Amino acid sequence: MTTLSYTLTDSATMLRRNLKHAVRYPVLTLMVAGIPVVLLLLFVFVFGGTLGAGLGGVSGGRAEYADFLTPGILVLAIASAAQGTAISVAMDMNEGIIARFRTMSIARASVLTGHVVGAVVQTLIGLAFVVVVALLIGFRPDANVVEWLAATGLLVLVSFALSWLSVAMGLAAKSVEGASNLPMPLILLPFFGSGFVPTETMPAGLRWFAEYQPFTPIIDTLRGLLTGTAIGSSAALAVGWCVALALVGYLWARSSYDRRPAR
Template sequence: MSSLTYAARDSATMLGRNLRHMLRYPSLTLMLIGQPVLFLVLFVYVFGATMGAGLPGGSVDVGGAGGRADYLAYIAPTMALLTVASVSLSTAIYIAKDATEGIIDRFRTMPIAKASVLTGHVLAALIQTVVALAVVLPFAVLLGYRPGAGVVGWLGAVGLLLLLAVALTWLCLALGLAAGSVETASNSPMFLMLLPFVSSGFVPTDSMPAGLAWVAENQPFTPIIDTLRACLDGTSPGADGWWAIGWCVVVTGASYAWARRLFAQVRAG
């Protein structure tokens, strides 16, 4: 067998190991899926009527249903992004657990492709992301979300979400390896859940104060959310699409290099 074949086989083995962990401890997966669903209900039914009426072209009717429908259409892509970010947080916890319990040291003594340990975590996170999105997006449709995307739009949205999942998973792997403990690893990636709130995810950036609007317009999540919104609306994302892809590629490359370097330095605590 070639080295590539061995690496693929070992990565599949590590993937199976991580999937078994997820099945054995389903509470974390349920929490990661439940959080975006809870946010969706909260923002649509508590804030939706008022927030939707304030959107460009927003409408208000009896009971605020028009405003809620407008706001649901506006934030559904944001909730898809938060789902990806939420799942990626678990990767930091899993890899920190492996590092602190000495499992990685044990793997180093075995005749396996060393990169397969990290690759197995990435593949497991991608599967978990797909499962989570398969719950959150239909739930948004159940609430009344009606995306106007055609086949190309859906392919673009799904492709970007998977690209984002790869980028954030590698970043969380690096953060988990750098954390030094499971407790720290559970907190260090939390900025990934906070940054979307300072973006175009929940309100248009031009409604923010000038300084905050500049931050929102120049951080990675804004072009990603705007691209998702355009794809799901069936419109062209324009330059935002290239910025979204570029940010994902840069984060993936930098995080991959960082994670590989930290993985080589891991010693059990």
């Protein structure tokens, strides 16, 4: 077998290990959707009437706001999953399993790759649950098959990028508690972007930050694909941000994995 074949085989083994953990502890997958679903229900049913009326829709109210809000909630769900991934990696580092893996004849990259791909799979399952709930409460996308595929591809790309970043955070954290705190800025960013209200309604300074932070073009692109709003240059920016975040996460994770001794 070639080096690439060994790496792929070992990565598949590590992926299987992480998926078994997900099956054994399904609450971790449910947590990916738990908080986003609660926020979806809260904002649509409590604030949706007022916020939706301000969107300028035909009928105003909750229906328009559900369409506006759901893309932001999907991105928030991906960001929320980063916390669980960071915790999982930190637990492996502190419980000694990584030290055991390092003594075995397996590809070093496979340990991190297994965590990343496993996190993406768990996140996609959680996103499917969020979409089902959104459809039940009034979300009505008008995307065709191609647009749905493009939206799914973007969600996978975002999940892949944030998974690498969260793996790096888990490796960099000195404790499991620290790993649970490091991804918090990722969870907060959708609130300070176009996820919950249009950026045009924000004060000047906050509006500038919202328009130039990574999640706003991602949310705007997803919203455009699913509901037909204008996308403009957001698609290129969204892909660019995803590639940049994935590269930073990968380099950071590899550096931390090679440098930090496992306990």
